[in-house]
Amino acid sequence: MSLMENLLMAVGSLQAHKLRSLLTMLGIIIGVGAVIIVVAIGQGGEAMLKSQIAGSGNTIELFYQPSNEEIAANPNIYNQAPFSQEDIRLVETIPGVKQVVATSSAFSTVRFREKTSDSSAIGINQAYLDVNDIEIAKGRGFAASDFISGRRVTMISSFMQEELFEGKSPIGEIIRIGAQPVEIIGVLKKPTGLLAFGSVEAYLPYNTWKTIFAKNEITQITLQAESADQIKRIGQTAAKKVNLLHGTEDSYQVINMEEIAQGLGQITKIMTLIIGSIAGISLFVGGIGVMNIMLVSVTERTREIGIRMALGATRKQVLTQFLIESMTLTLIGGIVGIVIGWGTSALISFFAGWPSLISWQVVAGGVLFSMIIGIVFGLLPANKAAKLNPIESLRYE
Amino acid sequence: MIIMENIIKSYKIAKEDLHVLSHINLTIQTGEFAAIMGPSGSGKSTLMNLIGCLDTPTSGNYYFAGENVASYKDEDLARIRNSSIGFVFQHFQLLPRLSALKNVELPMIYAGISKSERRDRSEEALRKVGLADRMDHLPNALSGGQKQRVAIARAIVNEPKLLLADEPTGALDSKTSETIMEQFTKLNDEGATIILVTHEAEIASYAKRTITVRDGRIVSESGGIT
């Protein structure tokens, strides 16, 4: 007797009690669905975090972590910008560095007519625009000439537009940063997603920023590598060179991605463990439900089993029939669970802006696992059916 | 066709052996049409179950088509039932969720016959019992006589060596019983070996040989082929 034949027979038997079959599957559907959702969101989140840490464009950030002695010598150290133009020139020469993103930030009051807003004014170089994909909602972005000449132009965040212009178009208006007039040429798109925090910001070409604030200092340096496998080496070389230049021991550092990956792996492991046990319990309970219904079904169909045996079904064939039936039940439940899990995680992604990731391994695992549940929990009922005595079964009322 | 030597069937009840069948010696030739008669509880059904390889004797030899099946295992008995024996029961024993056609296909499923051949042979068997126009009916939509004819079609579809019927007319009125018995007579005329159990003399009269069982023993025989 072929597998296909058995499957068709199983589907027929399950169709005879549609509601019952559906209710029995519910435990499996919920269990598998929950696992899929959690895994999809977990993996999506992990991928997102990793890409944010590693920098989507093969970037690595150089940061300044002063030692205790440096802090003791200069308690005000945190309020001073840690980098200078010299540092940029230094790291630019490291082989494998594609470009160096430099930003300088200053807090400043921004004024438009009688309205004011506390904002950060961020001076950026041209590389910043290449590395960060900045989306402009209105107006235009900076041109190369703006960077060179230090024109008095700015792009503002959508939050600043809300505060100062209340929905009116700010393009072409003059605002005052500190006391200096600057023309607005663009408004940035509102950031979307769960992790996007909006702040009131005005972006300026670095040379503009430099003249407005009369400072020539860099707050943040990010290196972009030519390829991903160079990131680590470039980061370490840059930190070493900058430390040497500043005469510091180890105050200039880059993020150690291996450590972070390890930490992430640890978190993921714990999450998987917790969720795995919850899913395990729900699937176990679902499996018990399947076993229960299959036991009822065997009892109800005692006569059918007797008839089949009288007509020549072997005990093995009866066992197989019921095993395949319970497996079909859980398999359908599993597939429905996967589809529902998939849909739900897509919905969550859509509304919460959190990416979800469904790999074929997860789908295959879900299918396989639900089949295994059917076989494991179908074993007892199927064995009961196979052990029936044909003569007594034929007499069963 | 079948030879039974000194067959004993006993059940242990309250630690005592209850002999349901004792020292049965019986030979049935190919092509015979035999009726087993006897009062209720005499052991007719028990004997039929042994003949039909649904059960094994406590002791004795049973040769079915040359094989001594008395000590066969379940698997082998199932194979013999499937290939060589057709059953017709008092209560039809059709699967209620399957159409007449699908019911008739059942024994062929376990024989591993292909789908298309199963269909052809089932249709032919149903035509033979006069149910060509009822193939897609569920058992519920059939009369008692029609159900029993479906059961007969199912019993003959694997072309068994032996056809067994335990009170095949027990649930039918006398008019319908007649058509069923005519069906058996026709099959016997075509060469089928048939053994049936009944306690109605009128039904037994269709058979060419009558075996009477009382208290688990064969007490008389008539009309056997010698």
Ligand SMILES: Nc1ncnc2c1ncn2[C@@H]1O[C@H](COP(=O)(O)OP(=O)(O)OP(=O)(O)O)[C@@H](O)[C@H]1O
């Ligand atoms: N599994 C069993 N355990 C114990 N006793 C049994 C069992 N099966 C049958 N018997 C006994 O064997 C005897 C013969 O039963 P059987 O069913 O063969 O009778 P029968 O001749 O077919 O009767 P009827 O005409 O009522 O169908 C009965 O006394 C019955 O109680």
Ligand SMILES: [Mg+2]
């Ligand atoms: Mg009986």
